[in-house]
Amino acid sequence: MKEWLFLVRRRFRSWATSLLTWLHGAYVAFSQWVRLVRPRLISFLFDWIAWVYLLYAGFSVHHIRTSPTLIWRPEEKFVLPELSPTGWIVVLLVTIELALFVRSFGVSLGQRAFGVSLAPAGGSGTRVAFPRRVLHFLASHLALASLGLPVLVNPERPWHERVAGVVLVPRARGASRYRPWWTSAYALTAAVLIGVTVALGWAVTDIQLGALVRDVGKPARLWRGLSRPDLSYFFTPHPMETDSIFGALVKSLFMALLATVLGAAIAFPLSFLGARNITATGPVGRLVYALTRGFFNVFRSIESIFWASIFAIWVGFGAFAGTIALFLHTIAALGKLYSEQVEHIDPGPVEAATAAGGNRLQVIKQAVIPQVLPPFLAFTLYRWDINLRMATVVGFVGGGGIGLLLKNFKDGGEWTQVGAVIVTFAVTVWLLDFVSGWVRERIV
Amino acid sequence: MAHLVIESLTKIYERGKVRALTDVSFEVERGEFLVLIGLSGSGKSTLLRCVNRLVEPTTGRVVLDGVDVTRLSPRALRRTRRKIGMVFQQFNLVKRSSVLANVLTGRLGYVPTWRALLGRFPKEDLERARRALSRVGLLEKMYARADELSGGQQQRVGIARALMQEPELLLADEPVSALDPATSHSIMQYLEQMNREDGVTVLASLHFLSLARRYGTRIIALKDGRIVFDGPPGAIDNAKFKEIYGEDAEEVEVR
Numbered sequence: 001m002k003e004w005l006f007l008v009r010r011r012f013r014s015w016a017t018s019l020l021t022w023l024h025g026a027y028v029a030f031s032q033w034v035r036l037v038r039p040r041l042i043s044f045l046f047d048w049i050a051w052v053y054l055l056y057a058g059f060s061v062h063h064i065r066t067s068p069t070l071i072w073r074p075e076e077k078f079v080l081p082e083l084s085p086t087g088w089i090v091v092l093l094v095t096i097e098l099a100l101f102v103r104s105f106g107v108s109l110g111q112r113a114f115g116v117s118l119a120p121a122g123g124s125g126t127r128v129a130f131p132r133r134v135l136h137f138l139a140s141h142l143a144l145a146s147l148g149l150p151v152l153v154n155p156e157r158p159w160h161e162r163v164a165g166v167v168l169v170p171r172a173r174g175a176s177r178y179r180p181w182w183t184s185a186y187a188l189t190a191a192v193l194i195g196v197t198v199a200l201g202w203a204v205t206d207i208q209l210g211a212l213v214r215d216v217g218k219p220a221r222l223w224r225g226l227s228r229p230d231l232s233y234f235f236t237p238h239p240m241e242t243d244s245i246f247g248a249l250v251k252s253l254f255m256a257l258l259a260t261v262l263g264a265a266i267a268f269p270l271s272f273l274g275a276r277n278i279t280a281t282g283p284v285g286r287l288v289y290a291l292t293r294g295f296f297n298v299f300r301s302i303e304s305i306f307w308a309s310i311f312a313i314w315v316g317f318g319a320f321a322g323t324i325a326l327f328l329h330t331i332a333a334l335g336k337l338y339s340e341q342v343e344h345i346d347p348g349p350v351e352a353a354t355a356a357g358g359n360r361l362q363v364i365k366q367a368v369i370p371q372v373l374p375p376f377l378a379f380t381l382y383r384w385d386i387n388l389r390m391a392t393v394v395g396f397v398g399g400g401g402i403g404l405l406l407k408n409f410k411d412g413g414e415w416t417q418v419g420a421v422i423v424t425f426a427v428t429v430w431l432l433d434f435v436s437g438w439v440r441e442r443i444v
Numbered sequence: 445m446a447h448l449v450i451e452s453l454t455k456i457y458e459r460g461k462v463r464a465l466t467d468v469s470f471e472v473e474r475g476e477f478l479v480l481i482g483l484s485g486s487g488k489s490t491l492l493r494c495v496n497r498l499v500e501p502t503t504g505r506v507v508l509d510g511v512d513v514t515r516l517s518p519r520a521l522r523r524t525r526r527k528i529g530m531v532f533q534q535f536n537l538v539k540r541s542s543v544l545a546n547v548l549t550g551r552l553g554y555v556p557t558w559r560a561l562l563g564r565f566p567k568e569d570l571e572r573a574r575r576a577l578s579r580v581g582l583l584e585k586m587y588a589r590a591d592e593l594s595g596g597q598q599q600r601v602g603i604a605r606a607l608m609q610e611p612e613l614l615l616a617d618e619p620v621s622a623l624d625p626a627t628s629h630s631i632m633q634y635l636e637q638m639n640r641e642d643g644v645t646v647l648a649s650l651h652f653l654s655l656a657r658r659y660g661t662r663i664i665a666l667k668d669g670r671i672v673f674d675g676p677p678g679a680i681d682n683a684k685f686k687e688i689y690g691e692d693a694e695e696v697e698v699r
C-alpha cells in the first residue's frame with residue numbers, strides 16, 4: 001500500500017520535473033532571443049517614441065503659449081492640443097525618419113540606453129564608413145516596412161545589417177570619453193528632451209511667477225492669524241466643534257498608535273511568509289512568498305488618503321475611518337521592511353537550529369526572531385512617527401482627529417485657530433521625533 | 445552493523461551545475477573518529493551536510509542505524525536529526541541571545557513546539573544545559589550574550605549545544621578553522637572526550653593534516669568530490685599527501 005503510493009509519487013515527481021526542465025529550457029531560449037532583439041527592435045521603438053514625444057511636446061508648448069484662452073485663466077479646463085489626421089501622419093513619418101537617421105549616422109538615445117553601437121562587420125576597426133551608413137539607413141527602411149521581420153526572424157544577423165556590412169555591437173566603455181557631449185547624438189537628444197519636458201511642465205502646471213508678487217496683500221489676514229495662534233480653545237471645544245484642540249490631538253495620537261500597534265501585529269507573522277529565505281523553499285513556498293510580497297507591494301502603493309476617503313463613506317467620518325486607513329497602509333509598509341530584515345539575517349543560527357531537529361516555527365522563534373527584533377522595533381517606532389503625520393492628512397479627507405479640526409477651521413476662515421492647531425501639531429511631532437529617536441538609539 | 449553507511453552519494457548543486465560529490469561510498473563503525481580532509485572546495489562541507497540533509501543529496505543513500513535518511517518524511521527527519529549533533533566553523537550562535545538560549549537550541553528536536561515558542565523549556569532541560577555548560581567550563585557565562593565571548597568560548601557553546609542533543613553521531617565542519625592553534629587543541633579535546641567517554645561517532649572535517657593525524661582514528665580524503673584516500677592516519681605518506689593536496693603542497697604542523 002505504502003509502496004505503490006511512493007511509486008506514484010515518484011512517477012509524478014519525475015513527470016513534473018521533466019515538464020519544469022522543458023519550461024526552463026524554453027524560457028532560456030526565449031530570453032536569449034529577447035536579448036538579441038532588444039538592442040535592435042526595442043531600442044528603435046524607444047528612439048521613435050522619444051522623437052514623437054519631442055515633436056508633440058514642442059508643438060504643445062507652442063500651442064499653450066500662443067493660445068489666448070489658456071493664459072491667465074486657471075479655471076479654464078486644460079486640454080492638450082489636437083492634431084489633424086494628416087498632422088499625425090506627418091508626425092509619424094518625420095519621427096520615423098529622424099529615428100532611423102540618428103541610428104544610422106550616430107549613436108541614438110535608444111542605442112545608448114541598450115549599450116550598443118554600429119561597427120563594421122568582420123571586426124575591421126571601429127569606424128563605419130559613410131557609404132555603409134547610408135546603406136544601413138536605406139536598408140533600415142525596408143526592414144521597418146516589413147514590420148521588423150528581419151530582426152524577429154534572425155535577430156543575431158538581420159538582413160538589413162548584412163546588406164550594409166555593419167553589425168550592432170556592445171559599446172566599448174569610455175570610447176567617447178573625451179568628446180564634448182553636444183557632439184554626440186544621444187546626449188544632444190537627451191538634453192533637448194529634458195529642455196522640452198521642463199518647458200511643457202511649466203506650461204501645463206501653469207507656473208506664473210508674477211502671481212507671487214501681484215497680490216501680496218491677499219493672504220495678509222492669514223499670515224496675521226497664523227502668527228497669533230489663539231489657544232483659548234485648547235482644552236474647551238470651539239462652539240462650532242465637538243473636539244478641543246487637545247482632544248483632537250489625543251485622537252490623532254491614538255489613531256496613529258492603534259494603527260501602528262495593530263498593523264505591526266499583523267505585519268509580524270506575514271513578514272516571515274514574505275521572506276525568501278524562510279518561505280520560498282518549495283514550489284508552494286515560492287507561491288506563498290510571491291503572494292505575500294505582491295500584497296505588500298500593492299497595498300503599500302495605495303496611499304492612506306485613498307483608504308480614508310473610502311472608509312469615511314463606508315463607516316462614516318471620524319477617527320475610526322482614519323485608523324483603518326492608516327492600519328492598512330501600515331501592514332504593507334511594515335511587512336515589506338520586516339521581510340527585508342528577515343532576509344538579511346545571519347543564516348548560521350538557522351542552520352544550527354534546523355540541524356538540531358527544530359521545525360520551522362521553532363527555528364523562527366529560536367534563531368530568526370532574536371536577530372530581527374531590535375530592527376523591527378526601530379521600524380515600528382519610525383512608523384508611529386509617520387502615522388502621526390499621516391493622521392493629519394487623513395483627517396483632512398474625513399479621517400477625524402486634528403486633521404479634521406484643521407480643515408474645519410481653515411474652511412471657516414478662523415486663521416488664529418488654524419495657527420493654534422499648526423503650532424500644537426508641530427510641537428507634538430517635534431517631541432515625538434525626539435523621543436522615538438532617543439528610544440531607537442537605545443535598542444539598535 | 446555499521447553505524448553510518450554512505451552509498452554512492454552524488455550531489456550536484458542546481459545553481460552553477462557544480463558537481464560537489466561524485467559517487468562517494470564508505471561505512472563508519474560506531475565509536476570511530478573519522479576525519480575528512482581535502483582542499484577547499486573538495487566537498488567536505490557538502491558531504492557532512494548530506495548526512496543530516498541540510499543539503500539534499502542528488503542521488504545515493506545515507507543509512508544511519510539501518511534507516512535510510514534520504515527517504516525520511518520531514519517529521520521523521522527531524523526526529524533523526526536530534527540524534528545527530530553538529531558543530532560549525534563559524535559557530536552559528538545567535539549573537540544577540542544569551543549563552544543559555546543558544547545551548548537550549550540543541551533541545552528543539554525534543555520539546556513540543558509550544559514550549560519553544562513560549563521559551564518555556566522543561567526543568568530537566570535547564571538542568572541539562574547547566575551540565576553541558578559546566579562540562580565545557582562555561583557555567584559562569586550562562587547569562588552572558590554570545591557575542592561577548594571569545595572565539596574559543598563560542599565554539600565551546602557550540603559543543604554544549606550539540607551535547608544537549610545527547611547525540612550518537614557528531615558532525616563537525618572545520619570546527620577549529622577560525623581559532624588559534626592552542627585553542628584548536630582544546631576544542632579538539634572536547635570532541636575527543638565526547639568520542640571516547642560518550643561513545644559518540646565523530647565525523648569531522650579538518651584543514652590541517654597534523655590535527656587529523658593526532659585526533660582521527662581514520663582519515664578519508666576528498667579531491668574534487670571523490671574519495672582519494674581511506675585508511676588509518678599512519679598510512680598517509682608523502683606521495684599520498686601530494687596526491688591529496690597537489691604537487692606544490694608542504695605539510696604544516698599545528699602544535
Ligand SMILES: Nc1ncnc2c1ncn2[C@@H]1O[C@H](COP(=O)(O)OP(=O)(O)OP(=O)(O)O)[C@@H](O)[C@H]1O
Nearest residue numbers: 457459460462464483484485486487488489490491
Ligand atoms: N550552495 C551551493 N550552491 C552551489 N555550489 C555550491 C554550494 N555550496 C558549495 N558549492 C560548491 O560545491 C563544491 C564543494 O563545496 P564544499 O563547500 O562542500 O567544499 P569544502 O571542501 O567544504 O570547501 P572548504 O574547505 O572551502 O569549506 C565547491 O565547488 C563549491 O563551490
Ligand SMILES: [Mg+2]
Nearest residue numbers: 488489490618
Ligand atoms: Mg567547507
